[in-house]
Amino acid sequence: MLPVKYPFRGRVAIITGASSGIGEALARECASRGGKVVLAARSAAKIEALAREISAAGRGDALAVATDVTQPDQVRRLLDAAEHHWGRVDLFVNNAGFGVWGPIEKLPMELIRENFETNVFAALDCAQAAIPSLRRARGCLVNIESVAALRGLPLAGAYAATKHALHAFSECLRAELAADGIRVLSVCPGIISTHFHENRKQIGPRTETGPDWLAMPVEKCARQIARAIETGRRQVIITWHGWFLALAQRIAPRILDRLIAANYRRLVRVVEPSASRKTP
Numbered sequence: 001m002l003p004v005k006y007p008f009r010g011r012v013a014i015i016t017g018a019s020s021g022i023g024e025a026l027a028r029e030c031a032s033r034g035g036k037v038v039l040a041a042r043s044a045a046k047i048e049a050l051a052r053e054i055s056a057a058g059r060g061d062a063l064a065v066a067t068d069v070t071q072p073d074q075v076r077r078l079l080d081a082a083e084h085h086w087g088r089v090d091l092f093v094n095n096a097g098f099g100v101w102g103p104i105e106k107l108p109m110e111l112i113r114e115n116f117e118t119n120v121f122a123a124l125d126c127a128q129a130a131i132p133s134l135r136r137a138r139g140c141l142v143n144i145e146s147v148a149a150l151r152g153l154p155l156a157g158a159y160a161a162t163k164h165a166l167h168a169f170s171e172c173l174r175a176e177l178a179a180d181g182i183r184v185l186s187v188c189p190g191i192i193s194t195h196f197h198e199n200r201k202q203i204g205p206r207t208e209t210g211p212d213w214l215a216m217p218v219e220k221c222a223r224q225i226a227r228a229i230e231t232g233r234r235q236v237i238i239t240w241h242g243w244f245l246a247l248a249q250r251i252a253p254r255i256l257d258r259l260i261a262a263n264y265r266r267l268v269r270v271v272e273p274s275a276s277r278k279t280p
């Protein structure tokens, strides 16, 4: 087992997308390990309730700052609030994001742009805003990517492209920031049980993403991310099916191409014939 090199105790972590799913679970996990957490998302009531819950449970200190990450002025206000409250930022977790589902041929360009706006450009803007604080703290930037950053999958073309882009930025930033003592962690989860798939924007019939038994509980995912931060990992793939996909892509991409192309219509079960939900 890798030793803990960067314990959370006393460190300040900003987590975007903390109002639900992975961000919410990661905020609880960081706080339970002694970190001070700054919760950012658009749903102010949800992050304020979570901040109260964390503080009341004596599991650490928490601050909620309502933030739309696509708004640069709100991102700067978030950083200022954290610096003003605790005088430092050790960890910035780029977690806010959503999925766009549908065949690439049919996806409106507007929707693809919207996906890039949140999953890529906002994450980059957050990184640019956080780097001066992270440099002072010799801290860590965490990008929540996906196994879709390592292997594109049918119907998830736009989403996979956003995560590939974020993955590339992580690699470049890791090299650019190493001399400043800033670490960059790429997190590549497989299917995690959150509201992600309900919240995704969909074109065409609504399909199941995978059987329920495949989804990892979000608390377990948060523990693995926290552990990867503490041990100074550069990349972590979460879930066994994520590992399998990444390995198959590395050693036998052509076989994987054929398997996916031959089976995807059978594998993606249509659960809702109407395309109306969440479609712009």
Ligand SMILES: NC(=O)c1ccc[n+]([C@@H]2O[C@H](COP(=O)([O-])OP(=O)(O)OC[C@H]3O[C@@H](n4cnc5c(N)ncnc54)[C@H](OP(=O)(O)O)[C@@H]3O)[C@@H](O)[C@H]2O)c1
Residues within 6 Å of the ligand: 016, 017, 018, 019, 020, 021, 022, 023, 040, 041, 042, 043, 044, 067, 068, 069, 070, 095, 096, 097, 098, 099, 118, 144, 145, 146, 147, 188, 189, 190, 191, 192, 193, 194, 195, 196, 197, 199
């Ligand atoms: N669940 C999975 O299977 C899975 C797998 C791989 C990767 N991921 C990645 O994990 C991250 C978290 O997803 P999740 O599974 O936890 O989904 P989720 O439950 O839908 O949570 C998404 C979070 O992102 C926030 N968000 C979205 N747009 C935002 C914006 N413009 N400004 C600020 N916050 C915004 C939402 O908060 P508000 O709506 O309150 O703003 C929410 O807190 C995403 O980047 C996703 O791509 C998820």
